[in-house]
Amino acid sequence: MSARMANSSDANIGSACSHEYRVSCDTCRLSQICLPLALNGEDLDRLERIIQRSKPLQKNDLLYREGAPFESIYAVRSGAVKAFRTTGDGREQVTGFYFPGEILGMDGISSGAHASSARALETSAICAIPFDSLERLSAHLPGLQRHLFQLMSREITEDQLLITLLSKNAAEERVATLLLSIARRNARRHLSATQFRLPMSRIDIGNYLGLTVETISRVFSRLQKNGVLAVDNKEIHVLDNAALERAANLGT
Amino acid sequence: MSARMANSSDANIGSACSHEYRVSCDTCRLSQICLPLALNGEDLDRLERIIQRSKPLQKNDLLYREGAPFESIYAVRSGAVKAFRTTGDGREQVTGFYFPGEILGMDGISSGAHASSARALETSAICAIPFDSLERLSAHLPGLQRHLFQLMSREITEDQLLITLLSKNAAEERVATLLLSIARRNARRHLSATQFRLPMSRIDIGNYLGLTVETISRVFSRLQKNGVLAVDNKEIHVLDNAALERAANLGT
DNA sequence: GGCCGGCCATGACACAGATCAAGGCAGCGT
């Protein structure tokens, strides 16, 4: 375990070997849902020049660690990442799952140190965007500044949805809501909204939703028994989307 | 109730009569914890000129309503405000309490419409800061831009703390954590951290913490019986701060 | 190829907090 941690960390990302992993925002098929969304032509070039890419993270590698100096925010290019914070007694609370085209790490801005950690759920390619450069750039590009404000605002509203979910909804509603969220985000990337593989374990799902693994298991079984889903381990097939939405019962 | 709503709303704030309520950031004793924190001299003047003040909100007045066009963020000058979102089935989820010197409304940036509503818990004076002006200003004042990013980032980390609290902590831990948070914020304003009046009802507390009123009541009674607090309705006296921190058990 | 460790499923039981019910109290409008 400590061996794994050793070859992970911020040091990887943003290190010198970026020539090996040259991919440009131009040719990235995520550009329309990712940071470049607000930019074009020369402005995109300027963003491009500050973005750092590095060799892919392996499953379980840390992208950044709670308490580490905040330097960059990160865009997921492929794979999937979970963000989590460690509570005083050493347990962890998963605060979000991040899929390709999504940005994470913004919780570090306020204090200058990351307020959470992030770990790859599977082999993942990540773009690191040094925040001080981004900040300087955004002072000159109103569209970019606005986009950053919007990204952070969206993170806030999504956290508030999770707060509501945890505070008001029963186990089945929480699970159904998460599945619908993943389905919707898949659709945004032109992937199937009805058939997909969950990159995270039941443990992570339970942790994120404030439930135990056993409860997650039971809910999956029940949804399967009722013909809403076909579940084969991490492989999910939504058989009756309307029923899933009914099960989510306003969770969004 | 509808009468109350009618004389509330965004229209009040930002309306023409601001000459009546002239107070400047210069003389506001909150300036060191509020937006002006990052500014001085001429820059402060420029911020000053875009801030709008209006007549105080009365208890239960709405500051803004979920779905209304997003135009401003708001700073609490006096009183207290709760933010909440309404779930599909009409129940509400309180997402935060805001005290003097604190900023709310940033969840509206991402979609251009407020993602939550805000209501005065008692008579409250509020400064409205039109966001498009603020955005333009912050492109010229790097310190302000950074401060805005930090404010939003702080909102994110605080939401994540609440998520963790809801997901992992028992009733007593949640209540103790909220009390400690309020105490800490009082201290920041040079008020007592051990004796204060809660501006919100038990109902709001329960709603915020994902618990029922009855449970809140029982926890207060228990903490009182154990000599941790003296509770007289909304008046709280922290008798044993160490015990309260133990009760919070890592919540903060 | 077989063993081992992590993950997942399912059942029996326990418990924290929800729900239901009843009553007290304070503030407000008439």
Next chain:
DNA sequence: ACGCTGCCTTGATCTGTGTCATGGCCGGCC
């Protein structure tokens, strides 16, 4: 002054989910 209404407290009971225990499965590693 009165009664009304909303808020708070406390008790009795119920229930969804946690906890504990067991066993199966899959994938990695020797």
